[in-house]
Amino acid sequence: MSRRIIIGAAQLGPISRNESRRAVVVRLIELMREARSRGCDLVAFPELALTTFFPRWYFESQDEVDCWFEREMPGPETQALFDEARRLAIGFYLGYAELAVESDGVHHYNTSILVNKHAEIIGKYRKIHLPGHTENEPWRRFQHLEKRYFERGNFGFPAFHTSIGGHQGVFGMALCNDRRWPETYRVLGLQGVEMTFIGYNTPVHYSQAPEHDHLQAFHNHLSLQAGGYQNGMWIVGVAKAGDEEGSELLGQSCIIAPTGEIVTMCSTLGDELATASCDLDRCSEIRDNVFNFEQHREPDTYGLICETKGGVDTLKT
Amino acid sequence: MSRRIIIGAAQLGPISRNESRRAVVVRLIELMREARSRGCDLVAFPELALTTFFPRWYFESQDEVDCWFEREMPGPETQALFDEARRLAIGFYLGYAELAVESDGVHHYNTSILVNKHAEIIGKYRKIHLPGHTENEPWRRFQHLEKRYFERGNFGFPAFHTSIGGHQGVFGMALCNDRRWPETYRVLGLQGVEMTFIGYNTPVHYSQAPEHDHLQAFHNHLSLQAGGYQNGMWIVGVAKAGDEEGSELLGQSCIIAPTGEIVTMCSTLGDELATASCDLDRCSEIRDNVFNFEQHREPDTYGLICETKGGVDTLKT
Numbered sequence: 298m299s300r301r302i303i304i305g306a307a308q309l310g311p312i313s314r315n316e317s318r319r320a321v322v323v324r325l326i327e328l329m330r331e332a333r334s335r336g337c338d339l340v341a342f343p344e345l346a347l348t349t350f351f352p353r354w355y356f357e358s359q360d361e362v363d364c365w366f367e368r369e370m371p372g373p374e375t376q377a378l379f380d381e382a383r384r385l386a387i388g389f390y391l392g393y394a395e396l397a398v399e400s401d402g403v404h405h406y407n408t409s410i411l412v413n414k415h416a417e418i419i420g421k422y423r424k425i426h427l428p429g430h431t432e433n434e435p436w437r438r439f440q441h442l443e444k445r446y447f448e449r450g451n452f453g454f455p456a457f458h459t460s461i462g463g464h465q466g467v468f469g470m471a472l473c474n475d476r477r478w479p480e481t482y483r484v485l486g487l488q489g490v491e492m493t494f495i496g497y498n499t500p501v502h503y504s505q506a507p508e509h510d511h512l513q514a515f516h517n518h519l520s521l522q523a524g525g526y527q528n529g530m531w532i533v534g535v536a537k538a539g540d541e542e543g544s545e546l547l548g549q550s551c552i553i554a555p556t557g558e559i560v561t562m563c564s565t566l567g568d569e570l571a572t573a574s575c576d577l578d579r580c581s582e583i584r585d586n587v588f589n590f591e592q593h594r595e596p597d598t599y600g601l602i603c604e605t606k607g608g609v610d611t612l613k614t
Numbered sequence: 615m616s617r618r619i620i621i622g623a624a625q626l627g628p629i630s631r632n633e634s635r636r637a638v639v640v641r642l643i644e645l646m647r648e649a650r651s652r653g654c655d656l657v658a659f660p661e662l663a664l665t666t667f668f669p670r671w672y673f674e675s676q677d678e679v680d681c682w683f684e685r686e687m688p689g690p691e692t693q694a695l696f697d698e699a700r701r702l703a704i705g706f707y708l709g710y711a712e713l714a715v716e717s718d719g720v721h722h723y724n725t726s727i728l729v730n731k732h733a734e735i736i737g738k739y740r741k742i743h744l745p746g747h748t749e750n751e752p753w754r755r756f757q758h759l760e761k762r763y764f765e766r767g768n769f770g771f772p773a774f775h776t777s778i779g780g781h782q783g784v785f786g787m788a789l790c791n792d793r794r795w796p797e798t799y800r801v802l803g804l805q806g807v808e809m810t811f812i813g814y815n816t817p818v819h820y821s822q823a824p825e826h827d828h829l830q831a832f833h834n835h836l837s838l839q840a841g842g843y844q845n846g847m848w849i850v851g852v853a854k855a856g857d858e859e860g861s862e863l864l865g866q867s868c869i870i871a872p873t874g875e876i877v878t879m880c881s882t883l884g885d886e887l888a889t890a891s892c893d894l895d896r897c898s899e900i901r902d903n904v905f906n907f908e909q910h911r912e913p914d915t916y917g918l919i920c921e922t923k924g925g926v927d928t929l930k931t
Contacts (some may be wrong), residue, residue, distance in 0.1 A: 486925070587823070598770050601618065
């Protein structure tokens with residue numbers, strides 16, 4: 298038996314600050330059409346895929362911030378993407394900044410959605426691990442104000458049971474910095490997730506430890522590959538890449554097998570599609586054996602992971 | 615400031631079934647002397663370093679099992695190793711099978727110890743993640759009866775505050791299969807561990823999924839490197855390597871920096887020493903930044919990791 302689905306990792310090159318959402322959606326549609334022509338059942342786009350990565354700037358007013366957010370999905374500028382997905386009968390994963398008007402007020406999230414081939418949103422995730430800082434820090438070459446502009450997601454790490462390419466599977470989502478934390482993959486893995494979509498915008502330059510800038514690509518793949526292997530799941534990592542408003546963003550979008558192997562990867566820093574045929578049944582090669590959780594995990598020794606945030610001082614205990 | 619200590623990863627080649635502990639200790643002492651001559655403050659030996667990897671055989675009687683275990687440490691056959699360590703003023707990490715007579719009876723553990731330059735045992739760890747199986751399964755090319763011969767460790771993952779090479783640091787231990795589980799490193803990392811010693815005996819052939827045999831070396835380094843990077847700690851991974859009684863054991867013992875980079879590695883399958891100068895202060899490059907736990911971890915979303923062993927069926931919830 299096999300449950301093969303064809304997935305496209307649709308990397309985006311830079312989006313300039315003044316590039317309109319309509320112009321970006323044209324780029325997304327072009328990649329979606331290529332994905333369909335290459336047999337894809339689903340195409341995955343990056344995090345915050347509709348605009349430039351705006352948390353690199355400090356904005357004085359909330360209005361200036363809010364203009365980067367979507368109030369509805371689909372909205373007037375994104376409807377064309379949904380229409381094209383329905384016409385092509387292709388699913389997609391998309392990251393965007395979400396302004397949510399809810400009963401208790403207005404909320405801002407770094408969000409992704411999973412959309413089926415009927416253009417129906419069948420899953421939503423709101424980013425948990427927000428990186429960066431909350432205050433204006435003009436000493437940085439560019440800022441990373443995700444902790445200022447977004448609230449932490451309030452859905453946890455949900456698993457979505459749905460059909461892609463005619464095969465029922467269990468799918469998860471994460472965004473950017475989430476991928477560095479092994480807890481992300483494990484919480485998804487414990488829910489039986491077989492494929493996780495992870496969009497990212499990752500500056501190569503990290504202001505606080507620039508001595509590691511040359512390791513960004515290594516750390517990206519190391520985290521994605523370990524997360525895939527240690528949970529026996531497919532990983533689809535999709536970058537916004539290239540020189541975006543003076544910030545060089547990491548590329549190397551890739552699809553990773555449950556063995557941890559990179560099976561396809563982008564090799565430019567522009568709009569580029571990498572595709573792979575992913576058999577969801579292969580997850581069991583790992584999950585039924587070396588990472589058979591039921592046989593081998595020892596959760597009563599893991600308490601600290603949930604009990605403490607920053608760690609404990611063992612000298613005091 | 616820096617806290618540089620010189621560490622030797624002392625890989626062992628195969629130990630035959632009929633090789634005596636005294637003969638093995640001679641090999642360990644030779645590696646220890648080389649380590650000292652190359653400036654090492656501490657030398658790390660593999661898991662179950664005193665005998666062949668005996669869980670590959672099924673033994674009918676408990677007496678046959680117990681003959682592979684140490685009843686005291688140091689004992690008559692291992693005293694020479696401690697004496698030499700004291701003479702050379704070098705610390706060591708050593709894995710062995712421990713038969714412990716305790717108030718509630720006799721226990722069997724897969725154990726490691728941390729020994730200071732005065733030949734005093736300053737830390738003990740008993741393996742948590744026991745791989746393999748409990749029953750005789752003669753269909754396998756060789757067996758892996760760790761779950762039969764050992765009890766699960768009862769110390770959790772302790773952190774040890776001690777001085778190595780004149781520098782105070784926080785050290786942890788793990789053994790073999792522990793290294794595949796991100797929980798191992800995280801529980802140590804949350805206690806501020808700066809360097810973890812991990813001995814292993816890893817057959818290249820895995821009976822239940824032989825289609826992955828060619829990936830053993832990749833999976834070994836992937837797990838070690840991710841664990842090091844994601845917790846900003848040094849990792850010292852030490853193999854028993856080579857063709858041992860017909861079972862090919864993985865080599866590639868290595869030391870990994872808190873950046874996840876392999877900084878030294880063995881390149882044979884025999885007795886071989888690889889050394890590195892490890893600055894414990896470098897952990898903060900990672901731990902104060904991208905993996906600043908206090909700033910960025912979100913433990914209230916990690917509940918499943920501690921609440922469930924085998925996972926949950928999200929269709930039912």
